[in-house]
Amino acid sequence: DAGVTQSPTHLIKTRGQQVTLRCSPKSGHDTVSWYQQALGQGPQFIFQYYEEEERQRGNFPDRFSGHQFPNYSSELNVNALLLGDSALYLCASSFGTVEKLFFGSGTQLSVL
Amino acid sequence: AQSVTQLGSHVSVSEGALVLLRCNYSSSVPPYLFWYVQYPNQGLQLLLKYTSAATLVKGINGFEAEFKKSETSFHLTKPSAHMSDAAEYFCAVSSISSGSARQLTFGSGTQLTVLP
Numbered sequence: 001d002a003g004v005t006q007s008p009t010h011l012i013k014t015r016g017q018q019v020t021l022r023c024s025p026k027s028g029h030d031t032v033s034w035y036q037q038a039l040g041q042g043p044q045f046i047f048q049y050y051e052e053e054e055r056q057r058g059n060f061p062d063r064f065s066g067h068q069f070p071n072y073s074s075e076l077n078v079n080a081l082l083l084g085d086s087a088l089y090l091c092a093s094s095f096g097t098v099e100k101l102f103f104g105s106g107t108q109l110s111v112l
Numbered sequence: 113a114q115s116v117t118q119l120g121s122h123v124s125v126s127e128g129a130l131v132l133l134r135c136n137y138s139s140s141v142p143p144y145l146f147w148y149v150q151y152p153n154q155g156l157q158l159l160l161k162y163t164s165a166a167t168l169v170k171g172i173n174g175f176e177a178e179f180k181k182s183e184t185s186f187h188l189t190k191p192s193a194h195m196s197d198a199a200e201y202f203c204a205v206s207s208i209s210s211g212s213a214r215q216l217t218f219g220s221g222t223q224l225t226v227l228p
Binding site: 004033035040041042043044045048056058090092100101102103104105106 | 116148153154155156157161202204215216217218219220221
């Protein structure tokens with residue numbers, strides 16, 4: 001049983017560009033959450049998708065957007081990249097409530 | 113709003129010694145509390161969780177944590193450290209919100225080093 005898979009594993013972009021990160025949840029999971037983990041810090045909640053809708057959103061600007069597909073996979077889009085967007089982006093899936101999140105290995109985004 | 117404070121960004125212990133990683137939380141409602149471990153270049157793995165049942169929670173790899181409401185603490189312990197325990201540890205609190213979905217608020221992490 002595959003766990004949470006994220007692609008790509010590493011990405012290098014320049015300021016002002018746009019990026020799309022992808023996540024496939026663990027089999028049987030219907031909820032996908034995205035977190036940003038800056039170097040030396042704990043993950044910060046970006047948003048959560050359930051039934052193809054954004055259900056919760058953290059304190060992130062509208063440059064961060066997402067989507068969930070009928071197969072429960074999800075994308076995170078970031079527009080107009082800033083240097084400060086450089087971080088590890090983690091996807092986590094769960095079934096219903098969040099008491100047991102399963103995390104992917106993340107996508108390391110570097111903005112130059 | 114809920115928050116988590118992890119005391120000590122770096123902790124070093126000798127192999128076989130007691131591991132104690134400290135976590136204090138702030139919450140206006142009864143919290144759900146979690147400890148996660150992150151190995152280099154990997155995602156987070158759940159060690160244990162407190163969800164208002166027993167205050168002493170046992171997790172994987174010999175770790176346990178005790179919920180102390182009076183001290184607003186949820187410290188992580190392990191009686192005897194092993195070299196493989198070297199990793200970053202995160203304490204987290206869940207935020208009950210509308211609907212069935214919740215979000216986690218993480219602390220800034222504690223890097224555990226195990227010395228031979």
